[in-house]
Structure formats: structure tokens, C-alpha cells
Amino acid sequence: MLELGQVDKASDTPAFKQIATALRAAIRSGRIAPGDKVPSETQLREHFGVARMTVRQALGELSAEGLLVAEHGRGVFVRERPVVRRVASDRFARRHREAGQAAFIAEAEGVGVPSVDEIEVGSEVASGDVRDFLSLPARSRVVARRRRYLMDGQPVELASSYVPLSIAKGTAIEKADTGPGGIYARIEEAGHALAEFSEEVAARMPSPEERRRLRLPAGTPVLTVRRIAFDINGLPVELTDTVKAAPSYVLEYRFPAN
Structure with missing residues (x-):
């Protein structure tokens, strides 16, 4: 032995x-x-x-x-080591959208074969949290997009995105396939040039449903990332909540020193 x-x-x-x-x-x-x-x-x-x-x-x-x-x-x-993906702060750079790459595709480049399944898209009344983060009045509606991301066929991330209906209505954001560049490209085409993003990162244990959908072994934690996109006028135009299989990610951020 x-x-x-x-x-x-x-x-x-x-x-x-x-x-x-x-x-x-x-x-x-x-x-x-x-x-x-x-x-x-x-x-x-x-x-x-x-x-x-x-x-x-x-x-x-x-x-x-x-x-x-x-x-x-x-x-x-x-346990087999999953593919490690780096989440870099430049994944939302405009050059990726102009090249027709959504953020997930941009960060997966050179790592593996990305795909998306379990896509649900629909209009709904914004919950209290969503309404507060997007600075929306009561009873406002949003287009909610919920999906699961995979790398080489292995689930690595669950994501729920919310865009005010006033921005998304009549655009490909209401469709399963948002087209080249993803929802951020469509938001900019709707007249909201993006200026910055904020992200809040935390870690916790998954719910039973999250564990099932991400096919996680017992005892495996997840990372949660809440991201808000702001346009050049400081208006929050999109909120995304993600649940990431922690062993599949390395978070990488670059900050100016001044």
C-alpha cells in the first residue's frame, strides 16, 4: 500500500x-x-x-x-480536478462585445468549450432586491434571464440576470439567443453605453438545488457574485446574480495603483 x-x-x-x-x-x-x-x-x-x-x-x-x-x-x-477558469476584470471590456463575444465566452477563451443550457427568459415584476439594486419604482417589470453555463459539458455556473423592461422590450434580450456580444451589446444598442460595473463576491455552501444543478460533491462550496452594470449617466441598467462552483474558478482582478 x-x-x-x-x-x-x-x-x-x-x-x-x-x-x-x-x-x-x-x-x-x-x-x-x-x-x-x-x-x-x-x-x-x-x-x-x-x-x-x-x-x-x-x-x-x-x-x-x-x-x-x-x-x-x-x-x-x-475527486477529478475541474477545469480552472479565471474570471478577469477585463471580461466586460467593449472590445469583447465588438468582437461578438459575451463575457462568459471571453473568459473561457483558451480554456475549454463553453456552452449554455437550461435557459429561461421572461418578463416579471421585479422582486424587492432587484428593484432596489436597479433603482426601479414599485411594480416595475424586468426581463429575467436564467441559465446554466457549462465548460466541456460540466456545469460550472448558474446565472440570473435582470434588465428593466423599459430597456429590454423589443430587443433580443427577450429572446433565448441574444446575438453577438450578449445582453451588454444589446443594452448599448438600446442607447445605454456602459461605463462601469460593480461586483460583490461572497462564498457559502450551496442549496440542495444548486448542488444538484452544478453536480457538486458533498462539502463543495460555491462563490456568489452580484454584478450591477451602469451606463454613462450612472443609471443601473442590469443586475446579474451568479452562483459559481468554487473549485472551477480563480477570481482575478486588476486595479490601478493611483
Whole structure:
């Protein structure tokens, strides 16, 4: 069996944590590669000289971290590393829209094959949050666009966008296919040249529905990004809430030093 060292029974660190540390180091060093099956409970119990429950606690800790995935009837495996995508601050640059690329396509370039499914588009009364962020009066309507993004067939992001109906009405924003450049290109064509974006980033555990739609192993967190687009007059013209599979992303931002 793979060399994992031994449990120091004189240590103040619980045995299950020592075993988890040894397995974690083996995974991160590549000695146990993504997709590999880890030693069985019986093998680990005999190797470390501990009770079965101790081994299960160690495996449970690593599963909660998203490093391991249990497959019924097959064993426990190191979770495959997903494609890492960089979310850079220039993904909303006008040059991408002029080249016919929406933000998701721009940031995915050179990484994999992007696609979108589960698209829902329709007009609805803005919720309180949406209304507040878009500075809309009560009972205002928005065009809501909800979709799931995939990279090489693997779900990586859920997104819900809201554009005031006064801007979106009669444009391709009301259609599933918004055309080259995406909704930001259509917003600018409607007379709202974009000036800046604000983003609020947080992390949390997914809801059961989010976990199902993103096909996330147990214990895998998500990143949430709330983005507001402003036109040159300072008017908020679009709000997007995204839920991203955290292991699939590296957030990269560039700021001026002055």
C-alpha cells in the first residue's frame, strides 16, 4: 500500500486528523492522483492500527473538503480536478462585445468549450432586491434571464440576470439567443453605453438545488457574485446574480495603483 506514515498515539492531535493529514498530503502531492481510488477502510485500518470509525472520520473530513467522492459499490476516489477558469476584470471590456463575444465566452477563451443550457427568459415584476439594486419604482417589470453555463459539458455556473423592461422590450434580450456580444451589446444598442460595473463576491455552501444543478460533491462550496452594470449617466441598467462552483474558478482582478 502507498506509504502514508503512522499515527503518533502520543500526539495531542486526534488519530483521525493525522490520517486525514497524511491522505491530504498524498493527494496534493499527486501520489494519489485525481480519479484514483484511495485505500479501502480495511487497508487504512490495518495500516494505521486504528478502529474503523477512526478511518471513517478521516475520510469524512476529506469528503467534506471536496477532495474525495464516495461511489456506491465501488469505493472512495479522489475527486477529478475541474477545469480552472479565471474570471478577469477585463471580461466586460467593449472590445469583447465588438468582437461578438459575451463575457462568459471571453473568459473561457483558451480554456475549454463553453456552452449554455437550461435557459429561461421572461418578463416579471421585479422582486424587492432587484428593484432596489436597479433603482426601479414599485411594480416595475424586468426581463429575467436564467441559465446554466457549462465548460466541456460540466456545469460550472448558474446565472440570473435582470434588465428593466423599459430597456429590454423589443430587443433580443427577450429572446433565448441574444446575438453577438450578449445582453451588454444589446443594452448599448438600446442607447445605454456602459461605463462601469460593480461586483460583490461572497462564498457559502450551496442549496440542495444548486448542488444538484452544478453536480457538486458533498462539502463543495460555491462563490456568489452580484454584478450591477451602469451606463454613462450612472443609471443601473442590469443586475446579474451568479452562483459559481468554487473549485472551477480563480477570481482575478486588476486595479490601478493611483
